[in-house]
Amino acid sequence: MPAGHADSGFPYQAAVKVIPEVSRHSFPDLTRTVSLRNVGANTVWVRFEKNEHWFQIAVGTAWDDRVVTEHFYCRTQTGVTFLEVVAVGLKTWAGDLCKEARSRSR
Secondary structure, three states: OOOOOOOOOEEEEEEEEEOOOOEEEEOOOOEEEEEEEEOOOOOEEEEOOOOOOOEEEOOOOEEEEOOOOOEEEEEEOOOOEEEEEEEEEOOOOOHHHHHHHHHHHO
């Protein structure tokens, strides 16, 4: 394959504690695919930008999509729950794409 060919990216996994107040979870770099699985006991609301609508993730379900982002916001209505976060990161060598996506996400 030619030099600089895009491969599958790097994996990222975390457990995120979600509370009733809006909190921000940051990835180490831009992602290209994100999977959020609600493994707790309360519904979770997630969004990727401050002015976007909220996605609802019911208990025992997941939200998966191709998303180029560095962070997401989450909250519950009451109580505490947990999200299992799995993402595939973009390679940082794709500088122009990363810079462009970062400038749009701020």
